[in-house]
Structures are given as C-alpha cells and as structure tokens.
Amino acid sequence: MTQNAALFSPVQMGALDLPNRVLMAPLTRNRAQGDGTPKAMAVPYYRQRASAGLIFTEATQISAMGKGYLDTPGIYTEAQVTAWKKVTDAIHAAGGRVFLQLWHVGRISHSSLLPDGRAPLSASAIRADAQTFTANGFEDCSTPDAMTEVQITQTLAEYRHAAKSAKEAGFDGIEVHAANGYLLDQFLQDGSNHRDDAYGGSIENRMRFLQEVLDVVGEIWSPDRTGVRLSPLGQANDISDTDPETLFAAVIEMLDSRKLAYLHMVEAFPGSTPNDDDSALIDRLRQLWSGFYIANGGYEAQSASDAITSGTADAVTFGRPFIANPDLPERFRIGAKLNEPDADTFYGGDETGYTDYPFMDHPADKVA
Numbered sequence: 001m002t003q004n005a006a007l008f009s010p011v012q013m014g015a016l017d018l019p020n021r022v023l024m025a026p027l028t029r030n031r032a033q034g035d036g037t038p039k040a041m042a043v044p045y046y047r048q049r050a051s052a053g054l055i056f057t058e059a060t061q062i063s064a065m066g067k068g069y070l071d072t073p074g075i076y077t078e079a080q081v082t083a084w085k086k087v088t089d090a091i092h093a094a095g096g097r098v099f100l101q102l103w104h105v106g107r108i109s110h111s112s113l114l115p116d117g118r119a120p121l122s123a124s125a126i127r128a129d130a131q132t133f134t135a136n137g138f139e140d141c142s143t144p145d146a147m148t149e150v151q152i153t154q155t156l157a158e159y160r161h162a163a164k165s166a167k168e169a170g171f172d173g174i175e176v177h178a179a180n181g182y183l184l185d186q187f188l189q190d191g192s193n194h195r196d197d198a199y200g201g202s203i204e205n206r207m208r209f210l211q212e213v214l215d216v217v218g219e220i221w222s223p224d225r226t227g228v229r230l231s232p233l234g235q236a237n238d239i240s241d242t243d244p245e246t247l248f249a250a251v252i253e254m255l256d257s258r259k260l261a262y263l264h265m266v267e268a269f270p271g272s273t274p275n276d277d278d279s280a281l282i283d284r285l286r287q288l289w290s291g292f293y294i295a296n297g298g299y300e301a302q303s304a305s306d307a308i309t310s311g312t313a314d315a316v317t318f319g320r321p322f323i324a325n326p327d328l329p330e331r332f333r334i335g336a337k338l339n340e341p342d343a344d345t346f347y348g349g350d351e352t353g354y355t356d357y358p359f360m361d362h363p364a365d366k367v368a
C-alpha cells in the first residue's frame with residue numbers, strides 16, 4: 001500500500017516531469033580529486049539515488065577561485081565535464097533527473113585552497129567568523145579581498161562558462177546556489193556587503209550581482225531549467241542582515257518575475273532549530289513566490305506529505321535521509337524503516353558511508 005500518497009503524485013516543474021516529490025538535496029561529500037574532478041565512485045553514488053524525483057548535485061565550484069573546502073568538485077575543466085557526464089549518463093540510464101548546483105564560496109575559503117595562495121573574493125574585505133576544511137583540517141576562513149568591478153565581470157564569465165559546461169556534461173538544469181552564506185548571499189546581506197558602488201547599499205544594488213548571474217546563465221539555460229536556492233534565516237557561515245524580511249521579500253519578488261523553474265528554500269539548516277518567528281518569516285516569504293516551491297530542512301515523510309497536501313510546498317528535498325537511504329522514495333512509499341546517517345563519514349573519505357548504505361533487500365526490513 002502506498003503511504004504518504006501526496007509524495008508520489010507526479011508533477012511538472014518547469015520543463016521537467018517529476019515522477020515523485022521526494023527530491024535529493026545538494027550534499028557536499030568532499031570526495032572529488034584534488035583538481036575538482038569527480039572520482040569514479042560518484043557514479044554509483046548518484047545512480048543509487050536515481051529514484052529521487054530529482055537529484056540536486058553537491059555544490060560544485062564554477063572556477064578555481066570558487067572553491068572553499070578540500071576535495072569538492074568543479075565544473076570548469078574538460079576533465080570535470082567528462083567525469084560529470086558519466087554521472088549524468090548513469091542517472092539518466094537509471095530513469096532519473098539531475099540538476100547541478102553552481103557554487104562560488106566567496107569568503108568561505110582559505111588561501112591554501114586557492115590558486116597561488118590568493119585571498120578569497122567577497123563583496124567586502126570582511127573575514128567570516130567561520131571555519132573551512134583544508135589539508136590541515138578545520139581552519140579559520142581567510143580575510144577576503146573586496147571584488148573589483150573587473151573581478152565581478154570575470155566571475156560572471158566563470159558562471160557562464162560553468163553553466164555551459166553543465167550543459168555539455170548532460171545535466172537537466174542548474175541550481176544557482178545563493179544560500180548558506182556563500183558568495184551570492186554575501187552580496188545580498190548587509191553583514192558582509194559594505195560596498196558603496198552599484199553592488200552595495202540599497203537592496204536593489206545588493207541584488208544586482210545575483211541578477212547578473214541569472215542573466216549570464218540565462219544565455220545558456222532557459223528559465224524553466226534554472227532554479228535558485230535561498231536561506232533567508234541566515235543560519236550558516238556567519239551571514240547576517242539587518243532586515244532579512246525586506247531583503248528576501250525583494251529577492252523573491254525579483255526571482256518570481258523571472259519565471260524560474262522553482263525556488264528552493266532552506267527552512268532549517270542542520271544544527272539550527274527555527275523558532276516560531278523564523279517559521280512565520282518563512283511562511284510570509286513563501287507566499288510571495290507564485291511558482292514551484294521546494295521546501296527543505298528537517299522534513300520527514302509525514303511532514304513533507306502534509307506540506308504538499310496543504311499546498312505549502314510542491315516538493316521537498318531531503319539531505320541527511322538521502323545520504324543514508326539510497327532508496328528513500330520507496331522506503332517512504334511503503335513506510336519502511338530508515339537507515340541512520342553516519343555523520344563521521346559525511347565529509348571526505350572513501351566508499352564507506354558513501355555507496356555502502358544498504359537498500360531494502362530483505363522483506364523483514366520493510367516493516368517500520
């Protein structure tokens with residue numbers, strides 16, 4: 001018998017037909033080669049999860065300057081494109097769909113991870129009170145340089161190149177990562193953006209860089225294969241704004257006018273529990289969006305199903321549950337027990353905790 005039936009009603013999202021509403025959240029796993037080329041084990045990892053209504057890849061840097069952690073993948077060299085093509089082919093052969101999450105970390109980086117030991121780039125030269133993971137383990141983020149207009153133009157060209165590379169690699173669409181305190185979020189929020197040029201000050205100015213990114217990737221991908229991820233509660237990477245509601249209301253209205261495939265909202269980041277005010281803020285912001293809405297953060301089968309039934313979400317992404325349960329949709333469908341994720345193997349390592357989580361291979365496992 002199908003449980004949580006709302007999760008299994010097919011739906012159209014932009015140009016895609018999704019067979020279910022159980023989507024895989026973007027999940028950094030730090031298992032690429034040092035040069036950002038995905039390793040062969042990424043192929044079975046993603047193929048195992050192809051029953052998701054849609055897979056969002058782990059955040060993937062658009063350029064060498066966009067990297068902020070050890071062993072994350074990129075999408076700007078030929079070798080990276082070739083390796084990702086094997087991943088997309090495997091997902092498609094297994095009947096799945098996949099969007100690439102385009103990432104530039106901005107100031108959430110360390111000079112040792114960047115070309116020639118350079119300083120990271122950000123909206124302003126303000127160090128994030130945050131850590132990143134380097135060859136030496138956890139280290140404080142380096143103080144960034146404030147991007148010049150030339151560097152902004154260069155970074156836009158990198159976004160365009162990455163978007164083009166994603167198409168060559170066979171992805172079904174792209175997600176512009178504007179969440180979790182990374183570069184685009186650093187431009188949006190006034191805790192990290194103290195600029196006094198056309199990219200700082202007013203909300204209109206702070207949104208400019210995100211809009212320009214959407215313009216350049218829009219030369220490659222139609223809006224119905226492009227989405228954006230936002231995290232208005234600012235729970236990660238030392239990001240903050242003096243008036244997040246006014247800011248994100250403007251951002252969402254701007255995105256809405258672009259008729260994108262979806263808005264993907266981080267409603268709760270691991271380790272942060274939203275209070276009633278936070279939840280009310282998310283509720284109000286969501287209502288400004290008229291398109292396909294993807295909710296994320298701490299959902300379970302029942303709460304996701306309730307959100308879809310009540311119309312507060314069109315689909316839900318699952319992060320940690322998908323790490324541990326390659327067959328998550330089927331487990332939800334029959335109400336099966338879930339494998340527990342092992343946080344010790346989230347970031348870095350080998351196949352352990354990556355491709356070795358068991359599928360339901362025995363009827364006894366199917367009983368909750």
Ligand SMILES: Cc1cc2nc3c(=O)[nH]c(=O)nc-3n(C[C@H](O)[C@H](O)[C@H](O)COP(=O)(O)O)c2cc1C
Nearest residue numbers: 025026027028058059270297298299318319320346
């Ligand atoms: C191991 C791990 C890696 C993550 N990597 C990313 C990422 O690459 N991009 C991103 O936008 N969010 C990332 N997140 C956040 C998840 O996409 C998601 O927002 C979070 O896990 C909450 O969803 P959940 O409660 O279903 O796990 C990551 C979270 C975890 C636990």
